[in-house]
Amino acid sequence: MTTVSGQKSGGLKLVLFGPPGAGKGTQAQLLRDRLGIEHVASGDLFRHHLSNGTELGEMARDYMNRGALVPDEVTIGMVIDRIGQIGGGEGFMLDGFPRNTNQAQALESALGERGQGIDRVIHIQVADDELIRRLSNRYICRACQRPFTRDAATGAPPERCEDCPDGGDIYQRDDDTPEAVANRLTVYHQETAPVLDFYRERGLLADVAGEGSVEAVNASVLQSLEIAGE
Numbered sequence: 310m311t312t313v314s315g316q317k318s319g320g321l322k323l324v325l326f327g328p329p330g331a332g333k334g335t336q337a338q339l340l341r342d343r344l345g346i347e348h349v350a351s352g353d354l355f356r357h358h359l360s361n362g363t364e365l366g367e368m369a370r371d372y373m374n375r376g377a378l379v380p381d382e383v384t385i386g387m388v389i390d391r392i393g394q395i396g397g398g399e400g401f402m403l404d405g406f407p408r409n410t411n412q413a414q415a416l417e418s419a420l421g422e423r424g425q426g427i428d429r430v431i432h433i434q435v436a437d438d439e440l441i442r443r444l445s446n447r448y449i450c451r452a453c454q455r456p457f458t459r460d461a462a463t464g465a466p467p468e469r470c471e472d473c474p475d476g477g478d479i480y481q482r483d484d485d486t487p488e489a490v491a492n493r494l495t496v497y498h499q500e501t502a503p504v505l506d507f508y509r510e511r512g513l514l515a516d517v518a519g520e521g522s523v524e525a526v527n528a529s530v531l532q533s534l535e536i537a538g539e
């Protein structure tokens with residue numbers, strides 16, 4: 310399967326871009342299954358450090374709980390190191406990174422040193438009131454990080470993760486509280502949204518409407534990559 314730049318879709322280097330709650334994680338799981346490329350989510354990397362009690366995790370905790378950005382000196386190195394573990398010919402999709410123009414520049418330089426670049430930035434657009442509704446209903450599997458919502462009929466979250474063999478524990482993130490959500494949306498509009506111009510100028514940006522069903526959004530995402538849906 311070839312796509313966007315005419316290269317094999319298994320080697321695609323993508324950025325999934327959008328506000329918290331836009332569905333980046335959900336779409337990433339579908340793309341990973343479809344294209345077999347690695348999902349690198351900066352928030353997941355931080356949560357992994359937090360649950361392992363590392364120094365980096367302890368340093369990030371307060372920023373995360375407030376919904377603020379963890380400083381670039383910590384974040385950029387962590388993500389670039391992770392990308393460095395992926396073979397040059399292999400694809401990946403970044404989720405939650407870059408979140409400001411400084412990070413976008415650092416990513417461009419780091420990939421440039423390897424003779425690589427981002428092939429497409431998929432911008433999933435969702436209005437703020439819908440994001441607030443989604444985040445207050447969001448639950449995550451502690452093991453695989455898959456997002457879930459409350460059951461429409463009962464209003465209850467699932468008890469265990471259906472994807473994990475031993476049924477991973479489901480929990481609500483500390484930063485999905487109303488105060489932290491409000492702050493995360495402010496940070497998104499002030500610090501992260503300007504990254505869109507960075508990629509628009511480079512002709513890499515694809516806008517995707519993110520308020521339809523998961524399947525409809527996925528079809529638009531695949532279309533933006535010039536990949537036919539099922």
Ligand code: AMP
Nearest residue numbers: 351352372373377378379384405406408
């Ligand atoms: P996320 O899971 O992407 O919503 O990220 C959770 C939290 O991790 C964010 O609210 C930030 O505190 C921190 N974080 C994740 N990615 C970044 C990033 N690229 N730059 C700075 N902080 C980040």
